[in-house]
Amino acid sequence: MKDTNTVNKQRWKTRPLSQRIVFVLVFTLFALYAVSMVLPFVWAFISSLKTDEEYFEKVFAWPKDWLFSNYVRAFSEFKIKNTSMIGMIGNSLWLTFAGTFVAVMTSSATAYIIAKYPFWGNKLIYSIAIFTMIIPIVGNLPAMYRLVMTAGLNNPIGILALYAGGFGFNFIVLHGFYRSVSWNYAEAGFIDGASDWTVYWRIILPQALPAIVSISILSCIGTWNDYYTPLLYLRDYPTLALGIYQFQIIMQYRSNMPVFYCATLLSVVPILIVFCCFQNTIMENTVAGGLKG
């Protein structure tokens, strides 16, 4: 990644004194925050290696034995009703990938048409897209809940309907991107006899891959972490995020803290890996398209 922010690249000694003082203060603040963010996870990790009794015995103590076996135990003991850890991971994987696929494909199709094909409804649809993002609709949960339940969409397949929306953040990003893509390639394709469909799939979409990858990753992360939708509609098919919440309720009756911490850390690891690999892509391409400045 080319570093474009060169004007701020200054040798420490050449920075004015006032700036250096501010930097020291701010750096300390940031460092304290970083510590406060990392320490809880360190503590969670250490707690995950204890026994349940040890955990409540003394707060600041190293585990007597480093029970890495707890992580294996987690797979059998981290259960919500009939769903085991593996089951929850499976539910999470399905919802994450299928949901993201549906969401990205739908918004890409919508964004592509609105960006490239001028027709009578074009401006109207775009205005609707913006409108829906600005209007603050409170309390459509009752009506939505009723619809999903009566239509029987509260299962892993039906729930995908909720993800198949053409508007929203994904639409804005992809619309901005498609706007900026040159139509010359498409025209070359048309001259060669390609259909609109072929142009989309073979010519334009591959060019949009960076943007599509970034919003897909963000969508995957969001869905993997979402506990609310499964809580409302997928009670019988809990995902890992929902399981972590529900397990705390179960623990009120039968404490099992180490296994709980194992499960939470296991759920975080895939996210961290994805983030480490795609960090630059995410942070570079997540620009609400069309905003200047």
Add this chain to the structure above:
Amino acid sequence: METAAKAKTSMWRNRKIKRGIFIGLMLSVGLVQFAVFWVYVNFNSILMAFQYRDAEGLHWGLEQFTKFFNALHRTGEELDIAVKNTLMLFVVGTIIGLPLNLLFAYYLFKRIPCAKFFRVIFFLPSIISSAVLVGIFKYIVATNGPVNELLSIMSGTRVEIDFLTDERMILGTSMSFWTILFYCFWTGFGSNIVLLTGALYRIPQDVLEYARLDGVGMTRELLQIVIPMIWPTLSTLLVFAAAGLFTNQGPVLLFSEGQYKTMTIGYYIYDQVKNNSYEYPAAIGLFFTAIGFPIVLFVRWLMGKIFEDVEY
């Protein structure tokens, strides 16, 4: 000649039809979904707000709204607490939070040492499930958890502050909700930092170069150059925050399920639905949508008035 022209027109018409079908198919999924899950749902939601159930069945009327206004007046009770807490959520999250987000993004932009590392740290809470974050947070601030233990060690006496269930009011909000506000503050830094960083990087470097050569310090640079130049991004963030004023539930479900005076408007609606009441929360939602919408429009107008968009 005639047949050739006719063939050409029909081929052109064919093409147009094919293109029309293409457009229709591509838009179909999104538009149908929109029609069902946005238009129908919201329309139904409005209708439900004017219905009520009794022993005989479903009726039309303003009963839900009367019920709502009566509940609002009972100071100290759930709905009243919910409104106050929701406003506090906005104050902490946006009024305090957004300027801080900008300040932190600015310092990272000025290349404070280890900026890349800090940027990741700030962004972490946004990519970790709040089920996980709140779960761990709750056990850390528990009465027998590390925070209280640390305070006990430091003060020499047994300290057991009940961060999660204490209902005593401080500045109009319960202690338990201040804990939730702190959590939102502590995890809320990264959310906007990515967008703001993007905007900062788009500022033409020569403008900043000239300013630095002219001896402009950081404060002046931030207030007089940077903020006006990234105003579109800033105002968009503010408008979205204003739109989220009443819809923002906060992590109330994960913390306390609304107990200990931690109710918010969004959670109250969820709680009603959970208890099989649908018309009442629909009415509440309609009310807050109706006052939220002009607020958003006002904020949008205000943002446009403060700075003219700079072209570059």
